[in-house]
Amino acid sequence: MAPEGKRPRWEDLNRDLLVSVFARLGVEDLIGGVSLACTAWCDAARDPRCWKDLDFRRWQPISRRLRCRREPPVDFLDLLDFAIGRARGAVDSVRFPDFADELDLLYVAERCPILHYFSLANDDIPMDQFCKAIDKLEFLEGMAVNESLISVEVLQHIKRSCAYFSELEVFAECVDERMGTVICEALPHLRKLKLNDCFLSQQVISLLLDKLKDLEYFDISGYNTPGITGVVLEKASRLKEFRWDSKFDEGEFDYCSGCEEDIFFQNPCECMLDKQITEWLALHS
Known part of the structure; x- marks a missing residue:
């Protein structure tokens, strides 16, 4: 004062x-x-x-600001070590840069035993090393990982090792019915699920809404999610929050009930072509 x-x-x-x-x-x-x-x-x-929440995802501006001169993995590890030291190991969350690997995750797991959340986008993480790190994260509540780690073995290992786990984000180009089933069966008590910027069929969306009874937050917003039907919205009405904006809803894509395919208006499927021809013939008859 x-x-x-x-x-x-x-x-x-x-x-x-x-x-x-x-x-x-x-x-x-x-x-x-x-x-x-x-x-x-x-x-x-x-x-x-x-220093409880550490976000290194925007590594280039971070490294420029701090005038990092060496190879990114080397400078990142030094900075990570410094930040964890400042936090005295009491880190709640770490969001890794895209080049971070399983050794970085294991390093954090060993030094931050009360970690609640991490984001690791690397698509080349060995499952055995990933599970080794998970073994040390008893209090883990959520994670964001590449689709390569979404397997029955990995998710069941998380379920056994992390009693408080309830949040999952998957970096994927496509979440098909197989992956959706794996998530539902291995982690049936998820409360928060994010599947952004990936392809999702209406069948998979319905599957996730039907099977994940404890789900409260569902984010499927992204550029190639098909239009959301009234049936899907009705199923999602029980959620606290449902995000689903996409280019389909902006008119760039549509869903064909004839062949059950998602289509571009610029490159329509055969069903859409037949419909357009029929409408043209009716108009000019």
Whole structure:
């Protein structure tokens, strides 16, 4: 608190308030920004609470801001080590850059035993090493991973090892009925599911809504999700939140009930062509 009659200064802000604000910043701002402003801000930025949620997904701007000069995996590991040290191991979530691998995940699992969430987009993660890391994450509640890790073995291992697991995001080009069935059977008590920017048939959407009885949040928004029918919306009405915006709903795509295929208007299926010809003939007869 500034003395009476004097203009308040930023460095006079309550430390807990500063920590609350700084906890919303990225690692690049904590290291290369606020910590250089003044002694009070530097002290607040050192608080472990500022380092509980670590997001490295935008690695290029982070590395430029911090003037990283070496190979990305090397600089990333040093920065990760520094951030975990500042958090004193009490990290809640880590969102890895796209080049991070199973060794990075295992490193975090060994040093952050109370980790609740991670995002790892790499599509070349060995399942055995992934499961080895999962073994160390007893309190894991959610993850975002590539479709290559969506298998019965991996998901059942998560179910056995992580009693609190309830949130899944999958990075995939297509979620077919097989993958949908695997998710439903291995993780039947999911509460939050995200399948963004991938192909999903109406059958798979219905399957997930029917089988995941505890689901509360379902996000299938993306550029190539087929139009949502009234039946799907009725099934999704029990959810707290359902996100499904797509180009289908903006008129770029449509769904053909004749051959049960999703189609481009610019490149219609045979059913659509037959329909268009029939309509033209009827109009000009």
